[in-house]
Amino acid sequence: MAGYIIRRLLALIPVLLGISFLVFLILHLAPGDPALIILGPKATQASLAQLRHDLGLDQPFLVQYFRWLWHVLQGDWGRSIQLKREVLPLILQRFQATAYLTLFSAFLAIVFGVLVGIISATRQYSLWDRLSMIGVLLGFSMPVFWLGIILQIVFSLYLGILPVSGMQSPDQQGWLDLLRHLVLPSIALATGAAVIIARMTRSSLLEVLQQDFIRTARAKGQSERLVIYRHALSNALIPVVTVVGLQVGYLLGGDILVEIVFSWPGIGLLMMNGIMARDFPLVQGAILLVATSYVMVNLVVDILYAYVDPRISYK
Amino acid sequence: MGFKTMETGSVKEVKSIDTLREDQGSVGQTRQFVEQSLLKLTWRRFRRDKIALIGGAWLLFVILISLLAPLIAPYDPLETNLRLRLQPMGFAGHVLGTDDLGRDILSRLIWGGRISLVVGFSAVLIAMMAGTLIGLLTGFYGGWLDIVIMRLIDILMAFPAILLAIAIVAALGPGLEHAMLSVSIVGIPYYARIVRGSVLAMREREFVVAAQALGSGPGRLIATHLFPNALPPLIVAATLDVGWMIMFAAGLSFLGLGAQPPIPEWGIMLSEGHKFIRTAPYASIIPGLAIFLVVLALNLLGDGLRDALDPRLRR
Numbered sequence: 353m354a355g356y357i358i359r360r361l362l363a364l365i366p367v368l369l370g371i372s373f374l375v376f377l378i379l380h381l382a383p384g385d386p387a388l389i390i391l392g393p394k395a396t397q398a399s400l401a402q403l404r405h406d407l408g409l410d411q412p413f414l415v416q417y418f419r420w421l422w423h424v425l426q427g428d429w430g431r432s433i434q435l436k437r438e439v440l441p442l443i444l445q446r447f448q449a450t451a452y453l454t455l456f457s458a459f460l461a462i463v464f465g466v467l468v469g470i471i472s473a474t475r476q477y478s479l480w481d482r483l484s485m486i487g488v489l490l491g492f493s494m495p496v497f498w499l500g501i502i503l504q505i506v507f508s509l510y511l512g513i514l515p516v517s518g519m520q521s522p523d524q525q526g527w528l529d530l531l532r533h534l535v536l537p538s539i540a541l542a543t544g545a546a547v548i549i550a551r552m553t554r555s556s557l558l559e560v561l562q563q564d565f566i567r568t569a570r571a572k573g574q575s576e577r578l579v580i581y582r583h584a585l586s587n588a589l590i591p592v593v594t595v596v597g598l599q600v601g602y603l604l605g606g607d608i609l610v611e612i613v614f615s616w617p618g619i620g621l622l623m624m625n626g627i628m629a630r631d632f633p634l635v636q637g638a639i640l641l642v643a644t645s646y647v648m649v650n651l652v653v654d655i656l657y658a659y660v661d662p663r664i665s666y667k
Numbered sequence: 668m669g670f671k672t673m674e675t676g677s678v679k680e681v682k683s684i685d686t687l688r689e690d691q692g693s694v695g696q697t698r699q700f701v702e703q704s705l706l707k708l709t710w711r712r713f714r715r716d717k718i719a720l721i722g723g724a725w726l727l728f729v730i731l732i733s734l735l736a737p738l739i740a741p742y743d744p745l746e747t748n749l750r751l752r753l754q755p756m757g758f759a760g761h762v763l764g765t766d767d768l769g770r771d772i773l774s775r776l777i778w779g780g781r782i783s784l785v786v787g788f789s790a791v792l793i794a795m796m797a798g799t800l801i802g803l804l805t806g807f808y809g810g811w812l813d814i815v816i817m818r819l820i821d822i823l824m825a826f827p828a829i830l831l832a833i834a835i836v837a838a839l840g841p842g843l844e845h846a847m848l849s850v851s852i853v854g855i856p857y858y859a860r861i862v863r864g865s866v867l868a869m870r871e872r873e874f875v876v877a878a879q880a881l882g883s884g885p886g887r888l889i890a891t892h893l894f895p896n897a898l899p900p901l902i903v904a905a906t907l908d909v910g911w912m913i914m915f916a917a918g919l920s921f922l923g924l925g926a927q928p929p930i931p932e933w934g935i936m937l938s939e940g941h942k943f944i945r946t947a948p949y950a951s952i953i954p955g956l957a958i959f960l961v962v963l964a965l966n967l968l969g970d971g972l973r974d975a976l977d978p979r980l981r982r
């Protein structure tokens with residue numbers, strides 16, 4: 353197991369290098385001169401040339417990349433042009449809000465996805481099964497930003513029971529207030545992931561329930577509850593773990609849309625403002641952080657996968 | 668070739684060549700028969716799937732509406748009327764009401780269908796063509812080409828999809844074409860993997876090895892054996908993807924990175940309507956519903972097509 357983790361960690365290095373290179377390349381290709389963006393249209397040619405030299409923009413591309421990477425590794429992620437602050441502390445601070453939203457959504461998606469999947473599989477072709485599979489299909493086709501707006505209209509504007517946007521009320525503080533603000537954006541974000549987890553749990557459990565060892569367990573006279581929860585479920589959840597890992601990518605991506613809908617002060621909102629202002633150091637940093645956290649989460653999921661299914665680490 | 672025997676040499680040879688011709692004929696006929704019946708079988712299976720047929724019918728309806736937009740849209744989708752801003756449904760001859768600039772929502776919805784459908788289908792087409800080419804070449808030739816391209820694809824897939832699309836549009840600059848391009852770039856790795864997997868599975872099969880032994884060149888092998896066999900999974904993936912890409916492109920427009928105002932596009936309509944959800948919730952509900960229904964129809968169609976093409980894949 354330790355060997356497997358070390359192997360996976362080593363395999364991470366080229367992926368992270370690739371990600372950093374791609375992020376740098378994409379934004380390097382972007383039209384627009386950073387020096388001009390920083391100094392504004394009234395800058396003289398001499399001052400532009402001086403700033404380009406200071407920023408290293410007159411160097412060859414690869415030199416620029418490695419210099420940037422070296423700085424990034426040392427924690428210097430550049431300065432935001434628009435906000436005139438260091439990028440790293442800025443995005444880390446905003447990432448906290450994003451982490452609340454994605455983690456809570458992941459929690460909702462896993463709990464509801466697995467529960468619905470189990471109930472559907474154990475009552476195959478029942479009314480509940482059919483209804484939940486229709487729900488899965490609807491949830492799968494629903495744009496996350498539209499679902500967010502519908503939730504806002506129904507629960508905030510029409511029923512008035514939950515806040516329409518933001519992360520905190522001006523006059524209130526504390527966990528309960530945060531939780532109230534968290535409910536709608538999390539439901540919007542979690543739905544897409546939950547339906548996929550539900551479908552996967554259902555099909556995986558149905559497959560396991562047809563296997564011989566389940567028949568044996570039933571033949572021994574074990575209660576159906578024990579058969580499902582002790583024997584079937586632990587096997588059925590193995591493929592579900594992989595799906596959960598993939599869904600984290602969906603959550604991190606969809607998070608950007610949800611943050612815009614709910615004015616959630618996370619990294620997505622910050623990044624979109626950066627894009628509109630062509631604040632490339634900020635955008636670069638935000639993309640790098642989100643992509644890196646996605647890779648890290650997948651690493652954790654893979655290790656978890658090897659833990660629940662020891663056959664994996666020997667492959 | 669026939670065998671020449673001592674006694675009735677020539678006669679027997681002629682006869683056996685004839686038999687061979689007959690055999691060839693019957694093989695050809697059989698193949699034709701099988702192909703025909705496969706197509707028929709697929710259609711017969713598909714036809715029984717009522718839900719998939721409903722999806723197909725809805726899609727046809729939307730395509731038809733979009734094609735006939737100039738004839739059936741009651742108003743000019745760009746015509747503003749500040750005296751009739753945010754009118755409710757059915758008011759002053761506006762069946763679905765008006766938006767914040769007094770434009771007729773129904774007309775914008777009808778014209779918007781054109782954009783969403785064109786973007787969805789073309790993005791999938793571009794991704795599919797590029798991905799197929801990459802998959803065929805890497806799967807067929809293997810070696811360093813395969814290693815390099817597959818590592819690149821791994822890196823592309825290490826990004827959450829929406830994040831990568833946003834990064835690409837951020838670099839290219841907002842716009843409908845750029846959004847479409849970025850969405851298709853994000854899709855390329857998936858198609859490349861599907862096709863490569865199919866080529867790898869097929870190229871060791873007897874009929875491919877036999878064709879190679881008979882002197883078929885790479886082009887012929889790919890065109891007549893490897894590509895046609897990769898088609899069924901490709902078609903299914905593409906059908907399911909059109910909906911996804913429509914949703915995706917609308918999401919980019921919603922973020923302000925795709926189509927730009929005043930283009931009547933569903934994502935923009937949703938984003939503009941969102942600003943007025945307190946006074947005119949329908950202005951954001953309606954365009955979202957349009958996206959949702961088209962995506963749902965495409966998913967139903969895709970599911971039906973998958974089950975019909977290969978019932979073993981049924982989930």
